[in-house]
Amino acid sequence: MASALTDKLTRLVKEMRGQARITESNVQDMLREVRMALLEADVALPVVRDFIARVKEKALGQEVLGSLKPGQTLVSIVNRELAATMGEGVADINLAAQPPAVILMAGLQGAGKTTTTAKLAKHLIEKRKKKVLTVSGDVYRPAAIEQLKTVTAQAGAEWFPSTPDQKPLDIAHAALDYAKKHYFDVLLVDTAGRLAIDEALMKEIKDLHAALNPVETLFVVDAMQGQDAINTAKAFKEALPLTGIVLTKLDGDSRGGAALSVRQITGAPIKFAGVSEKIDGLEVFDAERHAGRILGMGDIVALVEQVTAGVDIEAAQKLAAKVKSGDGFDLNDFLSQIQQMKQMGGLSSLMDKLPSQLTAKAGSIDMDKAEKDIKRKEGIIQSMTPLERRKPDLIKATRKKRIANGAGVHVQEVNRLLKEFEQMQDMMKKMKGGGLMKMMKRMGGMKGLGGMPKMPFGGS
Secondary structure, three states, rough: OOOHHHHHHHHHHOOOOOOOOOOOHHHHHHHHHHHHHHHHOOHHHHHHHHHHHHHOOOHHHHOOOOOOOHHHHHHHHHHHHHHHHHHHOOOOOOOOOOOOOOEEEOOOOOOOHHHHHHHHHHHHHHHOOOOEEEOOOOOOOOHHHHHHHHHHHOOEOOOOEEOOOOHHHHHHHHHHHHHHHOOOEEEEEOOOOOOOOOHHHHHHHHHHHHHOOOOOOEEEEEOOOHHHHHHHHHHHHOOOOOOOEEEOOOOOOOHHHHHHHHHHHHOOEEEEEOOOOOOOOOEEOOOHHHHHOOOOOOOHHHHHHHHHHHOOHHHHHHHHHHHOOOOOOOOOHHHHHHHHHHHHHHHHHOOOOOOOOHHOOOOOOOOHHHHHHHHHHHHHHHHHOOOHHHHHHOOHHHHHHHHHHOOOOHHHHHOOOOOHHHHHHHHHHHHHHHHHHHHHHOOOOOOHHHHHOOOOOOOO
């Protein structure tokens, strides 16, 4: 959805550049493009109709008459209404209850409930400083209980054991009793799913809700489901008093067509979004920021947060001090820079949050190739001895051959890495003693990603 809507709106803005004001005609042109992009993204028809009607009303209203830049104005209206459709601002999770606060996870099989349960546990531990217990009430799916045990351990939470021969209600009661006795702040209950809605599933989850009286009942839905997500959302809304929605697989091709539909169908706010398969790949959902990403405006705030979380500040300060003092930038430092890039989520994750104008300039970069290149560089440096990393000048023909064999690459790859390292080393030397500002001025004329000097995470 993101790329389709971005392309259509960008083209429309260019076409309208010479027009002096907003008219019913150019508004209709824009709405036709927007309607097609939304329908292609599998957004529910009633939601599309309501959205288009609201945009048309705002666009033809007094607030934008006389605008000198109608294209940009129309895009800003679409942006505001997208955010309004998905829910204004941020809806944080509610833990205002006598501990343990019970959170019930509901949804169909395959939506990602079990993984999301562990991701939410990690979020609550790290961001809210809570003591978290997880339990699985899924006694039907093979290995569901063991899966939750594994991902809970990765999240750093505690797992309450259950077995397939137990009844879900008995498991829930036992877990709640354990959580109370051991002073847990939060109990996360992973429930069973089905491949489709059925009476047995709904009765079971209703009984669990009645027994646990959860402070939050979160509906977990696959963002790539499209129209199916609407039917599922309606059924769960009728069965349970949903308090929030978690969209999973938002990093997939759809970019969350369901995000525009589910919020309106259920009336419940979208609270979290799964943005990667990693255990820390859960973001608090911000409607305005997500609308910006859909429209190709990027999400610079999320980019800064991702970089800040991935950067080892202490290591960065040590490197800065080392460069400033004139000590040599060696291959250990080079390796550290590569590993920091990986910790930030990799190139594709960072690029995804940049505005479309910037990513378009980098369109020629093959992300898969670039990511493999990063791993290759890491492997080459790790095949070197500690002395070789500290003193790269020692690496001559025989050493290069040994390093290449150790990393499983050709000698040319080792040569290429050493050349890139030398370029980086030269750059670091120029930063010493105020040379950084001079270097930045020289780089001032370079535009886009294509003009950047080679970095350790760039392509070959």
